Amino acid sequence: MGFVVVRLGKDSVPTIRRFSDGTSEPPFDFEFTCKQVEETIDEGDYAFIYLGSDNNQGVETAWKQGLRGIAKIVGLDRGEGFNDESTFTLRVISVFPKSLDQFDFLERSATLYKYFSKYPVIGIKSSRNNAVQRVRDDPRENTSALLTAIKLLYPELSDNLVAHADELLDMLEFIPENEVPQNGGIASADDPVLRMVERAINERNELNFLFLGSPGTGKTWHAHRVANALTGANGNRIAFLQFHPSMAYDDFVEGYSPTLAADQTSIKYEIKPKHFLKLCDAARADADNHYVMVIDEISRGDPSRVFGEMLTYVEPDYRDRTFTLGYSGKPYSVPSNLIIIATANPYDRSVGEMDDAFLRRFEIVEFDPDKDVLRRRLTENGMPEDLQRKVLHLFDNLNATVPNGVGHAHFFGLRTVADVEQVWRSRLRFMVQRMLQFEPEKWEAIVQKYEEMFGNEAGNAETDQGETDQTEVDAANDAGDQTVTEVTGNEETNA
Template identity: 40%
Template sequence: MDFIVVRLGKDSVSNIKKLNETSSVKFKPYTFKFTCKQVESSIKPNCYVFLYIGSDNNKGIPTDWKQGMRALGILKSIDGWENFQSTCVLTIEVFSVFSESLDQFNFLEKSPNLYKHFSKYPIVGVKSSRNNSVQKVNNDIRENSSALLTAISSLYSNFKDDLNLRAPNLLSLLDFIPESDLEVPSNSESKNLVSNKSDTRGENVIYYGAAGTGKSHKINERINLKNAFISVFHAETMNSDFVGSIKPDIYLDDSNKEHLTYKFIPGAFTKAIVESLNHSENHYWLVIEEINRAPAAAVFGEIFQLLDRRKDGRSKYEIDFPDLLCEKFINRELKTPIDRLFIPSNLSILASMNSSDQGVLPLDTAFKRRWSFEYIALNFESGCTQGDLHINLEDGVTGVISWADFASVINLTIGRKGIQEDRHLGPYFISEQEIGQLNILTGKLFMYLWDDVLRHGLRYEVFHKKITTYGQLIKGWEEGEQVFNSDFLIEVRPFIDTSSLLQNS
């Protein structure tokens, strides 16, 4: 059973008011339409919908209603969907409205042992980082829908009756019992708190978005590094690197004399296949960073055919082994030999890509059709690199502005000129290790803007017209001169810490 969370906001005030009104009288199920963008392709009709009522403004002004999880329904249809960015209309049938909006404090107060099992649940979870209005539940170790439903049942006395009438197949999920408290590992282990068990079907997913939005971080949250095989594509990556090839090797004879020989050295794909077939009880991940920096279809080669999957996640088709040595290697390593090559249901392939870089290659339609795409949107509110930048406001005068505010003004400026979002600055474009470096602007940010984003006649939307070369930009900055244009600085100044203004001699 699939679940999604729909956040109702400033464009859905009438629906929010109706939810609040219906809960106070004898409730009758009803249907409403919700218009939105950024709906994942994997979201289909007949999935269950948690309705979360949020704010009607983005200024922090209190609302007339309590914000929180408010109702449960089912998705009847999706109309107008063409891609992730297209506008579509969701038809939702509401069949259970809770006695009040349930927020994090309700769950933590009444069901703390349950809450830790859905603490990453979209919107209501303390670790939720996605910002789109419609979010699919991943059902991983901290997105447990059964735990959430059980918690709601303990807070809303009529919930079980509602389900019995309208969704009896959910009743079995109301008896979630935590097996044990989830341990909180330290350091790097906390970033990979994912079950090894093969309880999900294999899938092919590409995460894409602007530079610095956290695509690799998103992948790391979904995998267990102990069960992951990681590869980075680049311009020289070939099929023989990905699958494996014959390479020279040195071996010692009985007298310790070295001899040159040749053997099959497996690539990341072959290693992942062997491990996942030998340990079907566990789930494995093949991670491909920067998938479109190489000609992906050529790198996959014959494996391309295996990307079509059945409902259980196993390859829909099988292929012959690429060569005899590959076949011998795989069957020598397997507990049970196979006749043909396929991707098992306990192996997922996750990839990242940034379509805006100059050095990337396009993915052909047939290749893309075999993947699900998840867009990582720009969202500074859910998290970003913390720190301040010192910028030249005018000749000899500097001021301090937070990275989040400065990047937001940059994005607003270039967005007005029609520059697509995947070329904007992501929240983590500058890392925590870089934020304090003196040359971080000249050595990274300015180069990206000057040579990449603004290179086609748009440089003076941000920079001063007196600057004609990148070298002049760097020299002017280092000498404390004004390098930004006046219109840009007008938008920057409201975010400057006035106590930080410094007149340089």
Template identity: 30%
Template sequence: MATDPYPEFRLRLPNGGPEARGRQTDEMGTNGSRRFVVGPGQPVRSEIVPSLPNSVRSLRELLISEGRIKPSSTWPGRLETSESITFNSPSEAGGVLTGSSCNGWVTWKTEDGRPLGDFMPGASWGPNRAWLVRGSNVTGLDLVQRMWLPEGRVTLAASRLRQGVAEGISKEQVRSLVQEDYESTATYSQKQDLVEELHAFLSRMKPGDTVCTISGGRLYVGEISGEVEQTESEDHRSNLRRPVTWQDEGYAYEELPEELQQRLSIQHDVVELTTVQAVIDGLGLTDEELADEAEAIERDPSVEIPALAARRELELPEPTDELAAELLVHKTDWLREVRDLLWDDRQLVLYGPPGTGKTYLALKLAEFLGGGPEQVKLVQFHPSYAYEDFFEGFRPQEDPETREVAFRLTAGPLRELADLASREGNRHLPHFLIIDELNRANLAKVFGELYFLLEYRNKSVRLTYSGDDFALPPNLFVIGTMNTADRSIALVDAAMRRRFAFVELSPRTEPTSGLLRRWLKSQRKGSEPAELLDALNARIDDPDFRIGPSYLMKKGVYRDGGLERTWRTKILPLLEEHHYGEGIDIEKRYGLAALRRSLPQSPEPDPVSPA
């Protein structure tokens, strides 16, 4: 007597319902998946969720109309099977019984908790993954509309791959086959891509995985429902095939979430989408429908539903009057405008003369909008700063065990912050990179291919060193500061200007013009330093060289002799450099004595409070 290779599998109905039982078979269904049998007297949920695929819904309605599923006498309020029913796949069986979309390879389990997928030959089992497979332009044909959707499958050309390649083959074995079979017909880089794509299709994909494809500006989503099949197709466009249960409708590409668009923009025939699987799972469903879907799976109530978690809105909080008071900004509306510019463009530059508080404001604003300093990283540019310092590059590192030094690929501050921002659980939290003295570096050299990503946030690029496909996370914001006194801002090219919003901080306009007075008032000090600064800036013709208030907002200025000392050692040297070679008497024009004489109120200075 032959031994059944498959044990009995069980599936728990939603809301703590009873268990249904069934068996996997080796018989192939109409789309190439293995059929699954549910015997008589098995419980069936009476309700269905709105997202149940039409094909499963129609089958369920047919089984009920034929009396093969009927009201249950064993479980009041539920239905039950009246006879043995053979389904095309475990997922189809689970969908009919639970009334919702169902990954049967995971939800059907043995008595000791092992999923059905563990018993399938040749496949690599583990957590389910999501994939993009391109089929809209396979040697000039759109196979998605022509074959994939009508016939319920996904294919890969593999036009020269020999017959008899086994499912579950290792990457090294695939590499050897590609090297031999495509020896003179593909370039080195084409062979590298082929190895990755063939290995994914043959050995990493498995029944129950999500598969996506794009055609006619729409994204189509399905579930792989069987093992790989190798055929000799006449046109060599579909030599490798897998059965797929496609959803009924596609989704408009331009309406997809940005992080999904980023992954879909990667230019390979097979791309893993597992990092955005929760986003894919939630397409076309409301929060209530997602909650109903989750009920159809035995789920720990303390565990968050991934598709709902992925929908957490990214938000930049509205600046408050308290923040404006802390930063001594004249109007909260000015802060709100800066916040709106960041929200719209995601990159912003604060520019102005020295001492206008650009870096301080950038840090404080980022900490407020990001919810704390943990989401803020600061880097300072300088003339020798390069892409390898900023993003990634090879740097010498010592091996802690052998003490040998070797060059290893090392992430820079932007890559580190981008990786942190894109982690699951962090994607709804704003992260900020502050770039101080942005205009002191060679920006084209530092940003490299990242220039493109600053403008096209929904795209990805292939990185120079690691070869990874990379996109800037939607929740990563960049605030740069530029000093106008050194004139290097004039060298910033049009490409960079187009990618950033620019906000001026100047002693001639608010919030900078009245900042020192507001600070002196908050510290209960006399107004003379502010009057002197106003008089000084009135004598400086070039607005880019006017002096910012931060030089006079330090405790040392208000100790005995502190104002004179600061003026002599901090402010006058800046003006001497500005007027170098012009023969101007700096002390006579900008010195404290000359400025005090020009003040209309009194020849005597206002008292300065001691620290």
């Protein structure tokens, strides 16, 4: 699979108008004839369609020049020689709402643009004149960076690729070198949570999301990945916070902060913007881009008290509407390009204390323990099938018994029986026992089931580990190590 740029010019005006006038919905086919087609260009390659000029005098065209769509080469009648005419049949899979040029990319995604700054036609120094130009193997001709940049300008590109070119979906998540996001990476274009959030934003103008799920169901992991996807993994456009019982309006919106007075000897207190206002200010100054605030464990604080008057103005219908800040008395507004993603455990007692006025302002996304996700992870870990079946049976048993469920992420690192025993002793045993503290019969049944499935195997794993350790001691002695210390009970001997 390769990539080319097809530049439509004065001989292709009818085709150009099909793109610029929006008279054709993808997929649709068109033919394009040109000379000087490289031998490496072939059927199956993808083509970025560039709307060029219809004249050679530099006269302004009726359409904006730039990239306007993506097509696939489904037919190629190649000329006998390099200077003979070749005819392409191209199937258009996506048409952008407007043509995209260098300035569009620089304004919206300058960080990404440097990775395709030498791309044919749209690059800074694109001097080749061929109507069809192949993309080279060059770090500054990165197609994944280009597709990711297009998606930031045209989010519906994901839907187009799902329908007509799903093999390109993984290329919509380019992460700039040395800017790999932490906290879970970036959600792929076909991630169901990201797609749901994007649809809610684009179709219903939802701007606030509450991810609800038991511990270990991936709500925080997804929140970070979605935030990275919405912002192109630009850390300057994301704020991560975690609420706690002492979090207050003064910490979140605005509050008094000490500063050195003009005489340099005394302290004075001034009202300063805090986390939320700072991100709002940055978003307002960059209205074409999404900014995201991720609030983890939002129910651990008192959201109504922390948000204050912001609770009304984060609502989509009140975005960009001027109101008065409670402390400073300044006029203010919450920009409509700020997305809030909060997470909470629905079984935490504090969630029940969140009032309806707060909850109704959020689109709720629920995360449940997922057996299929766990099965895929255990397979990726290389866990034997017979052990997988036992772990999945334990997972089912726990979720059928424990009222609030046990998340799949608790089991993600498992590969061996020893791993299962470690997670059971260090994490699951205490957590499940606490959940069933008033139902001792259920707890005893869980323990008995665990012992039946893993008790003997876990003991054997420990024995095997002990034998391995002894073998290493013997090998060290045979190798002539000067001193090997072995601890037996309270006695220490030199072997």
